[in-house]
Amino acid sequence: MKIAELPTPAIVVDGRRLESNLAKMARALPGGRLRPHVKAHKSTAIAKRQQDHGHELFCAATIREIEGMARAGLGADLLLANEVLDATRLGEVVRGGARVTVAVDSRETIDAARRGGVGEVLIDVNVGLPRCGCRPDDAGELAEEARRVGLNVRGVMGYEGHVVGNADRADRERGCAVSMERLLAAHADVGGELISAGGTGTYDCNLWATEIQAGSYALMDTAYAKLGMPFEQAFFLLSSVISVSEKFAVADAGLKSLGMDHGNPDIPGARVLFCSDEHVTFAPGRAEGDDLPSPIDWVSPATIRVGDRVRLVPAHVDPTMAYHERIYVVDDDRVVDQWEIDLRGW
Numbered sequence: 001m002k003i004a005e006l007p008t009p010a011i012v013v014d015g016r017r018l019e020s021n022l023a024k025m026a027r028a029l030p031g032g033r034l035r036p037h038v039k040a041h042k043s044t045a046i047a048k049r050q051q052d053h054g055h056e057l058f059c060a061a062t063i064r065e066i067e068g069m070a071r072a073g074l075g076a077d078l079l080l081a082n083e084v085l086d087a088t089r090l091g092e093v094v095r096g097g098a099r100v101t102v103a104v105d106s107r108e109t110i111d112a113a114r115r116g117g118v119g120e121v122l123i124d125v126n127v128g129l130p131r132c133g134c135r136p137d138d139a140g141e142l143a144e145e146a147r148r149v150g151l152n153v154r155g156v157m158g159y160e161g162h163v164v165g166n167a168d169r170a171d172r173e174r175g176c177a178v179s180m181e182r183l184l185a186a187h188a189d190v191g192g193e194l195i196s197a198g199g200t201g202t203y204d205c206n207l208w209a210t211e212i213q214a215g216s217y218a219l220m221d222t223a224y225a226k227l228g229m230p231f232e233q234a235f236f237l238l239s240s241v242i243s244v245s246e247k248f249a250v251a252d253a254g255l256k257s258l259g260m261d262h263g264n265p266d267i268p269g270a271r272v273l274f275c276s277d278e279h280v281t282f283a284p285g286r287a288e289g290d291d292l293p294s295p296i297d298w299v300s301p302a303t304i305r306v307g308d309r310v311r312l313v314p315a316h317v318d319p320t321m322a323y324h325e326r327i328y329v330v331d332d333d334r335v336v337d338q339w340e341i342d343l344r345g346w
């Protein structure tokens with residue numbers, strides 16, 4: 001099948017770029033130095049390719065992701081890097097033979113792990129991102145409580161999510177160092193073999209974590225592209241032009257097929273004016289200062305027609321993937337494979 005025959009909107013992944021991103025990361029953080037986060041791509045097909053590059057440990061954000069990974073035979077060492085109040089389904093995954101560790105940051109989440117039958121935990125520490133995680137000073141006490149109720153405390157985790165997107169590398173390094181100082185202080189009280197942290201934005205400047213939880217590097221997005229990372233944009237949202245008027249054109253992808261929390265998608269060679277539920281309205285033609293990746297992708301105002309295909313580059317990969325059922329893998333203009341985005345849902 002040719003790309004031109006795909007129903008739109010469609011998630012399209014450039015197989016060669018994906019492989020190149022996976023290989024680059026595996027060289028930088030081989031084996032257990034990386035615990036790939038599956039929340040970005042939500043696909044066991046991509047996780048299997050990460051495993052082919054030597055990574056056996058995986059990280060997830062939802063119970064469904066953990067279940068799907070175990071079912072796909074990728075359950076050697078799964079971390080749910082998130083708090084849950086009902087760990088019953090995780091306990092079932094453990095009884096099925098997978099190794100599951102869950103993040104805890106309170107007596108309630110420790111109790112949920114125990115009741116659900118998950119025997120292993122990481123103490124989640126707030127290292128500056130206003131989200132989950134206990135105060136560094138409370139980590140030791142929580143670890144004691146977890147051990148008292150019979151859980152194996154494998155160490156700490158602390159995601160420096162407020163830092164990973166900083167465009168300035170020196171800023172990122174400084175912010176990461178401050179966060180990891182907090183995490184190491186907590187680890188001194190908690191003990192255990194794991195210090196789990198980091199993301200794509202800090203994969204090469206977080207020098208303290210024993211394992212890095214990066215996910216976006218596999219597919220990338222325009223938010224991470226601004227950081228000048230060595231990873232290439234490997235996925236895009238294929239869309240069809242459904243209406244053209246004098247000053248703008250409209251394609252069939254909008255808020256219901258794009259994660260928009262990091263802003264509008266890019267259309268190489270065009271200016272995106274706005275997105276609505278099922279539409280993106282754009283002005284074909286170069287904007288001042290546009291840095292265009294490849295002339296082939298440019299949208300020409302003189303020649304744009306109803307039925308043309310445009311490639312949107314999403315600003316945030318994770319929520320974009322969550323809107324779609326499958327990935328079309330392409331090589332130039334040929335569709336060479338289809339993978340389910342099978343870790344969606346809760």
Ligand SMILES: Cc1ncc(COP(=O)(O)O)c(C=O)c1O
Nearest residue numbers: 081159198199200213214215216
């Ligand atoms: C707990 C946790 N770790 C790591 C990451 C890093 O992911 P990425 O590589 O996409 O920045 C995230 C992303 O949201 C996360 O929530």
